[in-house]
Each structure stands twice: as C-alpha cells, then as structure tokens.
Amino acid sequence: MTRELYKNIIDSVSAGVIVLDEDTAVVSWNRWMEKRSGIRREDMLGKRVLDTFTELQGTRIERAIDKALHQNSPSVLSAKLMKASFPLYNESIVSRHNHQRIVQSIQIKPLQQDDKQFCVISIFDISTSDLRERALRTQSAMLTDLVRDLEEKDHELNTIFNSTQNGIIIFDINGQILNANPAAIRLTGVPHDEITDHYIYQYIDHISSDTFNSLDVEAIIGRLADHNEFEEEMTLTNHEGNMVPIKASFNIIPHEEKRSRFYIFFRDITRQKKAEEKLYRMARFDSVTGLDNRISFTEKLEYAINIHKRSGQTLSIFFIDLDRFKSVNDKLGHSAGDALLKMVGERLSTRCRDCDTLARWAGDEFVLLLEQQTHQRSAITVAEKIIAEFQKPFHIEATDVFIGASIGIAQYPEDGSTPEALVIHADQAMYQAKNEGKGNFRFFTEEMNARMTERLVMETELRNAIDQEEFQLFYQPQIDVLSGNIAGVEALIRWNHPKRGLLTPDSFIEVAEDCGLITAIGDWVLQEAISISAQWQKRFGTPLMMSVNLSPKQFNDDTLVAKLRRLLHAVGLAPSTLMLEITENDLIADHQSTHLILNALKTLGVKIAIDDFGTGYSSLAYLRTLPVDTLKIDKEFFVRSRSDDTDSHIISAIIDLAHALKLEVIAEGIETYTQMELLKMKKCDIAQGFLIGKPMAFDTLQRWYDSKISVR
Numbered sequence: 001m002t003r004e005l006y007k008n009i010i011d012s013v014s015a016g017v018i019v020l021d022e023d024t025a026v027v028s029w030n031r032w033m034e035k036r037s038g039i040r041r042e043d044m045l046g047k048r049v050l051d052t053f054t055e056l057q058g059t060r061i062e063r064a065i066d067k068a069l070h071q072n073s074p075s076v077l078s079a080k081l082m083k084a085s086f087p088l089y090n091e092s093i094v095s096r097h098n099h100q101r102i103v104q105s106i107q108i109k110p111l112q113q114d115d116k117q118f119c120v121i122s123i124f125d126i127s128t129s130d131l132r133e134r135a136l137r138t139q140s141a142m143l144t145d146l147v148r149d150l151e152e153k154d155h156e157l158n159t160i161f162n163s164t165q166n167g168i169i170i171f172d173i174n175g176q177i178l179n180a181n182p183a184a185i186r187l188t189g190v191p192h193d194e195i196t197d198h199y200i201y202q203y204i205d206h207i208s209s210d211t212f213n214s215l216d217v218e219a220i221i222g223r224l225a226d227h228n229e230f231e232e233e234m235t236l237t238n239h240e241g242n243m244v245p246i247k248a249s250f251n252i253i254p255h256e257e258k259r260s261r262f263y264i265f266f267r268d269i270t271r272q273k274k275a276e277e278k279l280y281r282m283a284r285f286d287s288v289t290g291l292d293n294r295i296s297f298t299e300k301l302e303y304a305i306n307i308h309k310r311s312g313q314t315l316s317i318f319f320i321d322l323d324r325f326k327s328v329n330d331k332l333g334h335s336a337g338d339a340l341l342k343m344v345g346e347r348l349s350t351r352c353r354d355c356d357t358l359a360r361w362a363g364d365e366f367v368l369l370l371e372q373q374t375h376q377r378s379a380i381t382v383a384e385k386i387i388a389e390f391q392k393p394f395h396i397e398a399t400d401v402f403i404g405a406s407i408g409i410a411q412y413p414e415d416g417s418t419p420e421a422l423v424i425h426a427d428q429a430m431y432q433a434k435n436e437g438k439g440n441f442r443f444f445t446e447e448m449n450a451r452m453t454e455r456l457v458m459e460t461e462l463r464n465a466i467d468q469e470e471f472q473l474f475y476q477p478q479i480d481v482l483s484g485n486i487a488g489v490e491a492l493i494r495w496n497h498p499k500r501g502l503l504t505p506d507s508f509i510e511v512a513e514d515c516g517l518i519t520a521i522g523d524w525v526l527q528e529a530i531s532i533s534a535q536w537q538k539r540f541g542t543p544l545m546m547s548v549n550l551s552p553k554q555f556n557d558d559t560l561v562a563k564l565r566r567l568l569h570a571v572g573l574a575p576s577t578l579m580l581e582i583t584e585n586d587l588i589a590d591h592q593s594t595h596l597i598l599n600a601l602k603t604l605g606v607k608i609a610i611d612d613f614g615t616g617y618s619s620l621a622y623l624r625t626l627p628v629d630t631l632k633i634d635k636e637f638f639v640r641s642r643s644d645d646t647d648s649h650i651i652s653a654i655i656d657l658a659h660a661l662k663l664e665v666i667a668e669g670i671e672t673y674t675q676m677e678l679l680k681m682k683k684c685d686i687a688q689g690f691l692i693g694k695p696m697a698f699d700t701l702q703r704w705y706d707s708k709i710s711v712r
C-alpha cells in the first residue's frame with residue numbers, strides 16, 4: 001500500500017487517529033485530529049503528544065500510552081473524562097476560543113511493525129447520545145465479563161478453602177480471628193459461630209514455648225512485613241487443651257494500611273512427628289534393652305567431658321562385659337539371650353543414679369558413665385555392687401542362669417580426654433579383669449595400654465606371618481614307656497619372628513585366637529604336619545603317630561572333617577596316624593555339639609586325645625561318654641610331683657581310671673628318671689618330655705631317630 005493511499009484512508013476515518021513512536025513522538029495525525037484540535041499535521045509530526053497536551057501528563061491516558069508501548073497491552077478509556085481527555089474543540093459546536101471538552105471514547109492499542117513499537121490512539125466522539133449508549137453498552141458487557149470472571153475465581157477459592165484438609169485461619173493485625181475454614185474449625189474444636197470471638201494466639205504457639213499464649217502476633221506481623229510469608233513447626237492447642245504438632249505457614253493479604261489481613265495455613269504433622277521420633281529412638285536407643293546405645297552414650301560422654309573440664313570433677317567410665325553370656329545364648333537360643341540382656345540392663349539400672357548414663361555398647365557389653373565422682377573409692381563401691389548383683393541367678397525360661405560380669409574402669413581426665421580414648425581404655429582394663437579370672441574389676445593403667453598396643457602390633461604381624469612363611473613346626477618325640485620305642489611325635493608350632501627371633505606358642509596363640517587368625521594358622525599346621533608324617537613314612541617305612549593341637553575355633557569349624565579327609569587323601573596317609581589333641585576345657589564347653597563333632601571325627605578314623613587332663617573340672621564319668629582314645633596327663637602334675645607326694649598319687653589314680661575306661665595314657669612333661677620309673681610302675685602307656693627329647697625341627701628329629709635306631 002502506498003503511503004498516499006494509507007494517508008487517505010486514515011484521513012477518511014470519522015475518528016481521531018494518532019500514531020506515536022516509542023518516544024511518544026507523533027508519526028501520524030489524521031484529518032479528524034486536525035479539524036478537532038485546530039493543530040495541523042505538519043505542526044504535530046515529530047512532537048511529543050504529551051508536550052503539546054501537557055494536561056495529559058500524569059493522567060490515565062499517559063499511563064495507557066506507557067502500557068501500550070512498554071507492556072504491549074491495550075486500554076479502552078471511555079466516559080466523560082473531564083480531566084483525562086484530549087482537549088479538542090468541536091468547531092461545529094463551539095468557538096475556537098471556548099475550550100469545551102467533548103465526550104470521548106479513547107482506545108489506545110500497541111502496534112508492532114518492523115521490530116519497532118508504536119502506539120495507535122483512536123478517539124471517538126461520543127457526545128451524541130446514540131454513540132454514548134453504544135459505548136456504555138460495551139462498557140457494561142466488559143463489566144459483566146469481569147464480574148463473571150471474579151465470581152468464578154471466588155468460587156474456586158471458596159471450594160479450596162472449604163474442602164482442604166489443611167487449616168486456614170484469617171486474622172487481623174491484633175490477632176483476632178476473622179474467618180476459619182472447616183478444617184481449622186475441626187482441628188481447633190471451636191464451634192464455627194464462636195471462632196471470631198477468639199484470637200490466633202489462643203491456639204497456635206511456638207513448639208518450644210513453655211508459656212501459654214506466648215505467640216507474639218506483633219513479631220509475626222513484623223516478620224511478614226520483611227518476608228511476605230514464612231513457615232515454621234508449631235503447636236496447636238485445641239479447645240480441650242490437647243496439643244497437636246503442626247506445620248504452619250504465615251502469609252499476608254495486602255490491604256490498605258491498618259486493614260491488612262493475615263492468614264495461617266497449617267497441617268497436622270502428628271504422624272510425621274511420630275515417624276521422626278521412631279527414627280530418633282532407633283538411632284539413639286538399643287532395641288533389646290531400651291537403654292541408650294553407643295551413639296547416644298558417646299554424645300553424652302562428650303557433653304559430660306565438656307562440663308567437667310570446667311568443674312575439674314572426675315568422671316568414671318565402666319566397660320562391663322558379661323562372662324559366659326555366649327554359652328547361654330548358644331544353649332537357650334537368641335530370644336532367651338535377648339531376655340537375659342534386658343534383665344541385665346534392668347539389674348544394672350538399679351545400681352545407677354539418675355545422673356548416671358547406662359548404655360548397651362554392643363553384644364554382651366555395657367558401658368556406664370558415673371558423674372559427680374570425687375574419688376576412686378566411689379567407683380570401687382559401684383563396681384563391687386555391680387559384681388555382687390551377678391551373684392544372684394537370672395530366671396529365664398524356667399531356668400536359673402548364672403552369668404558374671406568383668407568390669408574395666410577408666411577415669412577422666414587421668415585416663416583420656418576424649419570419649420573414644422576413655423572407652424578404649426576402660427575396655428582394655430576390662431580385658432585385664434577378664435584375664436585375671438573374670439567376675440572382677442580393674443582400673444586402667446598405662447601398662448595395660450602398652451600391652452594392648454603390643455597386641456595390636458602382633459595382630460598385624462601375625463596376619464603377614466603366614467604369607468611370609470614365618471611359621472615352623474617343631475616335633476617332640478613320644479616313647480612307649482615299656483619298650484622305649486618311638487610311639488609318635490607332637491607337632492608344636494614356632495614363629496620365626498623377623499625381629500624377635502623364635503617365639504613359642506604361648507606368646508602368640510591367644511592373640512591369634514582372639515583376632516580370628518587361628519583357623520588359618522591351624523589349617524597351615526594340619527597341612528604341614530600331615531605332609532611331614534607322609535615324608536616320615538616314606539623315609540622310614542613305618543607310619544608315625546602325629547599329634548596336632550586343635551584350638552576350639554578349629555574344633556567347631558564345620559569344614560574340619562572335610563578338610564582333614566582331603567589333606568590325608570592327598571598324601572595317601574591313613575587317618576589313624578593322626579591324633580587330634582583337644583583340651584579338657586574345650587571338650588566340656590558345649591556338650592551337645594562336642595558329641596556330634598567327635599563322632600564325625602571318629603567316623604573319619606582319626607584319633608582323639610584329651611589334652612591337659614586334670615586342669616579342668618570334667619568328671620571321668622562324663623569323659624567316658626565321649627568317643628576319645630587317649631588321655632594326656634597335664635605336665636603340671638609332674639612338675640609338682642617332684643616336691644609333693646599327693647600329685648604322684650593323683651597321677652597313679654588317673655592312670656588307673658583311664659585304663660579302666662580303656663583309654664590310652666600319655667604322660668606329658670617328663671623330666672626325670674624318677675618320674676619315668678613311676679610311669680613304668682603304673683604301666684602308663686606313653687611318655688613325653690624333655691627327658692626324652694625337647695621339641696625339635698624335622699631334620700633334628702630325623703637325626704635323633706637315626707641315633708636311637710643305631711644304638712639298638
């Protein structure tokens with residue numbers, strides 16, 4: 001379309017048309033405008049419309065122009081806009097000098113062209129009634145739409161307000177309740193028609209508040225002024241006085257000053273709180289005894305240390321380990337074990353004051369923190385009372401169960417300044433108490449710590465010892481008492497320690513047992529001993545009775561029989577050439593499974609000896625029921641028999657009884673000819689001891705044997 005045609009079209013329109021650019025400068029001014037304003041197009045083009053009609057500044061017309069240019073949004077202004085209309089002169093009605101405004105309907109619309117923003121102002125003269133009527137009708141239709149829109153929105157809001165399960169309370173600047181939705185009425189328990197007589201602070205409060213009605217409405221309103229809304233966990237006290245935890249969100253409904261409204265939007269979080277509490281309890285309390293657990297104890301101990309740092313008072317930490325708990329658990333089952341732990345917890349609690357903390361540390365270990373201690377004596381008194389508590393039996397599943405307690409005590413600040421150090425030291429002291437005979441208590445000493453550190457070092461070294469091939473077997477000969485011929489050997493382990501030289505088992509077997517390495521070491525011993533036995537048979541043409549010590553863990557290892565069968569088969573050795581030595585105490589530890597294991601070993605065909613006989617409390621009558629072949633009299637009897645006649649009598653009695661039970665007897669620790677004479681006299685079967693030969697390496701054993709044979 002040509003510019004000329006465009007100009008003619010807008011000049012022919014019977015309405016004012018003004019087009020403004022982004023700076024509100026006039027780019028189009030039609031003939032109607034020239035006529036009604038008396039201002040020519042040439043005079044207006046390029047001029048700012050608001051500079052010409054200054055009285056439009058700050059009016060709705062200016063705002064509408066701004067909206068069209070900057071928000072791309074149209075406006076319709078119509079009415080008798082006395083102030084905010086274009087001051088146009090209707091020449092046909094009034095004289096040029098008589099400034100009379102006409103009634104206008106003004107549309108201000110945005111227009112985008114070639115990436116530029118324009119604003120088109122159309123001015124209609126509606127001074128005549130029919131035009132005015134039309135404009136009014138348009139306006140009324142617009143208003144109807146607006147009202148309908150508002151009603152729809154209102155309906156939606158009302159539905160949400162009435163049906164939501166969350167409580168909504170609207171209140172004023174004084175906290176007075178103005179409205180509440182059905183959920184809020186239900187949660188507060190206040191009748192609907194009475195709710196507006198109440199104040200928000202009568203029901204809603206801070207969670208930690210201990211003063212009733214302490215909700216500070218002014219402070220809440222202050223916070224809302226800064227943030228518009230905020231959320232907090234609070235409590236709702238209903239009409240009956242019951243407290244419910246809620247999650248509350250406060251909001252403001254802006255109004256003119258002083259008439260502002262506020263609302264609280266809240267929901268009942270009882271279930272969430274219960275779940276949180278459950279989780280908290282699970283994380284901090286022991287489920288079996290209901291006592292504090294390790295985490296909670298450590299925190300309380302840390303707190304106590306911080307407090308006592310200032311007061312200078314002593315804290316005592318008890319590490320309590322139950323004696324014989326494992327055997328009760330194994331025999332009566334886990335639920336009985338749990339019941340026993342619960343009873344122990346209750347019994348220990350009776351020995352504690354309110355300010356003390358008792359916790360279950362792990363398994364059958366308890367820890368106790370005594371505060372307000374002034375001297376060691378108080379800790380001793382508590383320890384003695386606890387040990388005395390265990391003198392009485394625990395009644396479980398119609399059985400009276402006797403267990404004991406060993407206690408280690410560490411004290412703050414002397415024995416450590418952190419919870420970890422104090423508990424470790426108390427544990428070390430407990431270990432010492434246990435080693436010294438159970439049912440005891442010991443205070444921590446630095447010496448214990450040194451010993452423990454040494455143990456830990458040994459544990460690490462032991463782990464490497466197998467791979468580094470640092471173990472070696474020595475063999476101690478055993479002879480037939482009557483003939484003097486070799487009857488067998490006992491394999492005894494040695495550790496070629498890289499720094500400490502050759503170590504005997506007394507210095508490391510216990511550590512290996514405690515740290516679980518004994519099975520791996522024992523497996524190596526069995527393999528080595530069986531392989532040596534096979535070599536012997538090959539070299540001398542006769543089988544050698546090889547005795548091997550078995551630790552309780554190995555004895556209870558489910559794979560033991562299969563392992564032995566495989567090892568013996570691999571070298572083609574008869575099972576009857578292998579004798580397994582099990583100590584008397586280990587055999588009586590668990591009667592039921594002992595029988596099962598021994599029977600399986602017997603079926604395999606290996607021999608079984610009861611080692612260190614006389615040191616335990618087993619009756620010969622019980623031993624009779626066990627499928628064993630040999631009884632080894634503990635060497636202690638022979639050491640003592642040199643000075644005490646009674647022991648000679650006991651040795652005689654044991655040999656007689658063992659023979660009566662058809663058991664072979666080996667006397668261990670024979671160092672003198674007199675002892676040898678006694679054995680001969682009592683017809684003891686086999687003798688072992690330094691008199692015959694000390695434990696020796698395999699090469700030496702072979703030479704020893706060679707020399708024996710050549711003498712004959």
Ligand SMILES: Nc1nc2c(ncn2[C@@H]2O[C@@H]3COP(=O)(O)O[C@H]4[C@@H](O)[C@H](n5cnc6c(=O)[nH]c(N)nc65)O[C@@H]4COP(=O)(O)O[C@H]3[C@H]2O)c(=O)[nH]1
Pocket residue numbers: 476491492493504505506509522525549550551581611612635668669670671688689690691695
């Ligand atoms: N004073 C004196 N002592 C004598 C005499 N004759 C033998 N002995 C010592 O008595 C211990 C006999 O072994 P045990 O009672 O089974 O006692 C063994 C056994 O219980 C354990 N042991 C040794 N080797 C092994 C092993 O391979 N595995 C396991 N689990 N324990 C082992 O270590 C304990 C100590 O072994 P060793 O130090 O080799 O000590 C050996 C031996 O050297 C004597 O006439 N006088």
